[in-house]
Amino acid sequence: MKTNYRSPQQFFRQRQLRLWVVLIILIAIYWLSMAIVSFQTIPSIVKVPAGLVWLFKNFVPTQRSISYLGPILYQLWRTLLVAVSSTICASFFGLIFAILGAKTTTPSPILRVVIRFGASLLRNIPVVAWSMILLFSFKQSDFTGFLALFFMTLGYLTRAFTETIEDLDGEKLQALQAVGANYFQCVFCGVLPEVASTLTSWVLYMIENNLRDATLVGILTGTGVGFLFDHYFKSFRYDAAGLIVLLIAILVILLELSSTQIRRAIA
Structure with a gap:
């Protein structure tokens, strides 16, 4: 009777392959969603530091x-x-x-x-x-x-x-x-x-x-x-x-x- 044996290396390789497939699917869904709503990822990330500077500069409580x-x-x-x-x-x-x-x-x-x-x-x-x-x-x-x-x-x-x-x-x-x-x-x-x-x-x-x-x-x-x-x-x-x-x-x-x-x- 033939048994279906997998070595530990094959087992972890298959799990790693599934993980990469799921990750690629999630990235594809993200980019598709961004394309549909016309959201620009890179320019938005570049603007984050300036936005945080404005936030901490204006929203910090003062003496008034x-x-x-x-x-x-x-x-x-x-x-x-x-x-x-x-x-x-x-x-x-x-x-x-x-x-x-x-x-x-x-x-x-x-x-x-x-x-x-x-x-x-x-x-x-x-x-x-x-x-x-x-x-x-x-x-x-x-x-x-x-x-x-x-x-x-x-x-x-x-x-x-x-x-x-x-x-x-x-x-x-x-x-x-x-x-x-x-x-x-x-x-x-x-x-x-x-x-x-x-x-x-x-x-x-x-x-x-x-x-x-x-x-x-x-x-x-x-x-x-x-x-x-x-x-x-x-x-x-x-x-x-x-x-x-x-x-x-x-x-x-x-x-x-x-x-x-x-x-x-x-x-």
Whole structure:
């Protein structure tokens, strides 16, 4: 009987050949895309250093920027509240939908399909698109930004929570059912305690992510620190706009450090 034997050299040579083929295909797709949209790669790369020099020259906060600190901190606080409140609300509903939509805890296969489809739909609509859609109904307000972040976060967390619950060992649920536990006892005693740490990590991650998105949403809805950035930028007060960017970066870093400590505490 003839065996198909490949030496280690042949194996690595074939893998290297596949890698080169994939790389060539990706490069061809890139150049084809650039040709279609008439994007000039080399001239654009040459202009990058000059653009960075202009950026650091104009967007560095100055002595005058301190006079804008009060309004900036107030709007930054409002933006943080919108990001946190939308994430918390989306987490609550996302957990309910995830329990009903997970393969191990769903009461109905049809309900599972409906929830998964809805989560994918909400998640795949960008937050910018949500802002523009809701802007016509709710006008320029913090509530519009809240809803835009809420719908996108709801879809994202529902999917993440669902996969987390489905990764849970099903034998524990079967053991609870074997001793006579009902549906709610299985969920609250067998599922939630096991996945609480992972779910909390997802919530903290989305708070960080939504703070960044809330700035962009504010530009579109005319609220929060995003609107203030847009106002300063269009008024050629680049130093104040740079101060906003700096404060947002500091706040995101502080949130990330706090989230890391919380994850370690509940791990």
